[in-house]
Amino acid sequence: MKKLLIAVILIGAVCILFRQPEYYGAGEIRVEQNTYDIYEKDNYLYIKTGKKYDKIFDEEIIDYKIYNIDSDDDGEILVISRHAREEYGSDFIIYDTEEAEGTILTKEIYRQDFSDIKPWKVDACNLDNDGETDIFIGVYKDTVFYKDIRKRPFFYSWDGDRLHKKWLGSFFTDWDLVDIAFGDYFNLGYDVAAVLEKNNDSYRVGIYQFIGFGFENMDTSEIYTNVEGIETVREGNKDTFVLNFKGILKNTRIRY
Ligand SMILES: [Ca+2]
Ligand SMILES: [Ca+2]
Incomplete structure (x- = not known):
């Protein structure tokens, strides 16, 4: 019985290893x-x-x-x-x-x-x-x-x-740059940057627009934890940005 169990576990491990x-x-x-x-x-x-x-x-x-x-x-x-x-x-x-x-x-x-x-x-x-x-x-x-x-x-x-x-x-700020996305989230007729920033275990999104010689902060989100990345989703003619989480919140998305 024990041998069979080990064989089953081994076959399982090999399947996982070689699964394309x-x-x-x-x-x-x-x-x-x-x-x-x-x-x-x-x-x-x-x-x-x-x-x-x-x-x-x-x-x-x-x-x-x-x-x-x-x-x-x-x-x-x-x-x-x-x-x-x-x-x-x-x-x-x-x-x-x-x-x-x-x-x-x-x-x-x-x-x-x-x-x-x-x-x-x-x-x-x-x-x-x-x-x-x-x-x-x-x-x-x-x-x-x-x-x-x-x-x-x-x-x-x-x-x-x-x-x-x-x-x-x-x-952009003294917080670390983790990830970035671009989109016309406010119907301005041009794109702005949504910057995922990190400080220790805290994450936030800073919105920045280009003003010719650099970027200016337009808005900053509340604080989140366990954020993996940020991306822009386009639906119809509207851009929104979406946060993807990791850990127990994996597969959770927050949309703006
Ligand atoms: Ca340009
Ligand atoms: Ca082209």
């Missing part, structure tokens, strides 16, 4: 009036054709953002590639997309090495209606004035050919 990770839904991309679902598995992005999953490009990633950076018919995929040896990211890459026989093809149109400042997140937004997409790259570094290494918010603008430095921030 699922393909996670990773958003959708619009290419020439059609919408395609994107999937993620083991740090690669995939598109599904029939029952088959095909890698969209052969680059291991740590973060990505699907965004139409030039307002034409096709979305682009902005990527932070995975560093070959380290936990953080390496290159910022833009992939252009086109439709081809029921699937999409990607073409790398830009690449910049960010590995010395350890990128951990990429996002894109419209901070100021100036006609150029604004690109957020979260980096992990010290600064000339602040010697401690922390997550810092760097912003660039995309002129169609290359990135330009827009605001390479040290921080």
Whole structure:
């Protein structure tokens, strides 16, 4: 009886060990009036054709953002590639997309090495209606004035050919930057930043708008605990931000 039990436990353990990770839904991309679902598995992005999953490009990633950076018919995929040896990211890459026989093809149109400042997140937004997409790259570094290494918010603008430095921030406040999302939460006609900030075990969301030479605080939420991340959800024409929790509150979401 005991032997049988051990065998059952072993088989169970082996099943868990070898169970193939699922393909996670990773958003959708619009290419020439059609919408395609994107999937993620083991740090690669995939598109599904029939029952088959095909890698969209052969680059291991740590973060990505699907965004139409030039307002034409096709979305682009902005990527932070995975560093070959380290936990953080390496290159910022833009992939252009086109439709081809029921699937999409990607073409790398830009690449910049960010590995010395350890990128951990990429996002894109419209901070100021100036006609150029604004690109957020979260980096992990010290600064000339602040010697401690922390997550810092760097912003660039995309002129169609290359990135330009827009605001390479040290921080929003003295609370730590945990995560960030962008959206037009107040129907202003442009996006603002919803910044998840941490101080010891306390979390809060600070809302900041870009004012030309930096960001200005518009509002700050109440205090929460065990927050994992923040994201923007678009429903109809309205953006709201959603907090995702961890621990016993996992799967709980608070919506604004
Ligand atoms: Ca485009
Ligand atoms: Ca802009």
